[in-house]
Amino acid sequence: MRRIAANYIFPVNKPPLKNGIVEIDHNGAVLNLIDTKGDFTESRNLEFYNGVIVPGFVNTHCHLELSDLKGKLKQGLTHPGFIQEMVKFKKSHTIESTNKTAFLEDDLMKRNGIVAVGDIANTELTIEVKHKSNIYYYTFIEVMGLSNNSEKIIINGLDLLKKYQSNKLSSSIVPHAPFSVSPELFERIKSLAIQTNSIQSIHNQESDSENQMFGSKQGKLVDAFLTLGINLDNWKATGKNSLESVIDFLPNNNTILFVHNLYSSKNEIEKICKTFKNPFFVLCPNSNYFIESKYPDIELFMNYSDKITLGTDSLASNTSLSILDEMKTIKNINSDISFETLLSWATINGAKALKCDNKYGSIEIGKQPGINLISDFDFTKMQITDKSSIKVFA
Numbered sequence: 001m002r003r004i005a006a007n008y009i010f011p012v013n014k015p016p017l018k019n020g021i022v023e024i025d026h027n028g029a030v031l032n033l034i035d036t037k038g039d040f041t042e043s044r045n046l047e048f049y050n051g052v053i054v055p056g057f058v059n060t061h062c063h064l065e066l067s068d069l070k071g072k073l074k075q076g077l078t079h080p081g082f083i084q085e086m087v088k089f090k091k092s093h094t095i096e097s098t099n100k101t102a103f104l105e106d107d108l109m110k111r112n113g114i115v116a117v118g119d120i121a122n123t124e125l126t127i128e129v130k131h132k133s134n135i136y137y138y139t140f141i142e143v144m145g146l147s148n149n150s151e152k153i154i155i156n157g158l159d160l161l162k163k164y165q166s167n168k169l170s171s172s173i174v175p176h177a178p179f180s181v182s183p184e185l186f187e188r189i190k191s192l193a194i195q196t197n198s199i200q201s202i203h204n205q206e207s208d209s210e211n212q213m214f215g216s217k218q219g220k221l222v223d224a225f226l227t228l229g230i231n232l233d234n235w236k237a238t239g240k241n242s243l244e245s246v247i248d249f250l251p252n253n254n255t256i257l258f259v260h261n262l263y264s265s266k267n268e269i270e271k272i273c274k275t276f277k278n279p280f281f282v283l284c285p286n287s288n289y290f291i292e293s294k295y296p297d298i299e300l301f302m303n304y305s306d307k308i309t310l311g312t313d314s315l316a317s318n319t320s321l322s323i324l325d326e327m328k329t330i331k332n333i334n335s336d337i338s339f340e341t342l343l344s345w346a347t348i349n350g351a352k353a354l355k356c357d358n359k360y361g362s363i364e365i366g367k368q369p370g371i372n373l374i375s376d377f378d379f380t381k382m383q384i385t386d387k388s389s390i391k392v393f394a
């Protein structure tokens, strides 16, 4: 057993404990959480650290299979330009390069204090690394297609799903984005999701040209598709924004992760909360800035703070897979936000979104949540600093 103490412990499910002690077994399971009230009379075998102790982080949006694209794409391409470049680079993927970088980044995520990941996959390339990893992965098998071959796309998706599930990896079939999935394909994904009550995820309003495409079948995204040779003859604009155009294609009772929401309005965010039983908003500020040179408007989401989770997106559009780095960015663009709020987005909310909060998300007896120390913490403001770093205990 280890007895670890720090200036504060943030269990997340209850207020922080000053000079608290957490006792864990050799597997990192929490045996006891002690409120010393600042008095360390019981200091036997105690390890004390300067900083704050928090549960392991949950990264709810990642594309591990794109790890070998780190540093390959230029910043500020805007989303349509990014998609065009991605199509080019994806062709240069090899099993060897993907595998090598995915193993490396999985290990880096662990060292960045991440214990659970919602990861998008288009291929089987990450099965091996996920199977061997200590991180809990929930894999979203992403399908897309605008032509009339939705049956074939679903069959291929189900084949891939079977491969993940036969390796005991939790996974489900999900739509890529409003603009890349035909109505027929959306219907097929929806009925599968309802049958299995699976967790769903969709990239939502990552660029303004997505709304333009649905509004008038014009704009940079349409141009990008035509340049890539994607046939849009059968695709019809709806005259509405993208979210409104596809909202009926999404299952109301499933847990759904709406990713990015960079161009979502206050009304659209409210509409999501009214329409769906268990929605979550995944914010990926560093990726958004990399691609669109814009940050999400955090204020718009604050009424739904218990629905906000954090994601890194892929290394094609980020320089690190670190939830702490996303927290630093949010703290810098929204100085009013409290550390406790930010921490709940980085831990328990993500664990609930991936339905793994029985084990992760908070430091509670019986859970095995991962134990991180954040050092270089500002105790005057009770907030992380740009210098804050992570030490992983379990």
Ligand SMILES: [Zn+2]
Pocket (backbone or CB within 6 Å): 061, 062, 063, 120, 203, 259, 313, 314
């Ligand atoms: Zn993504």
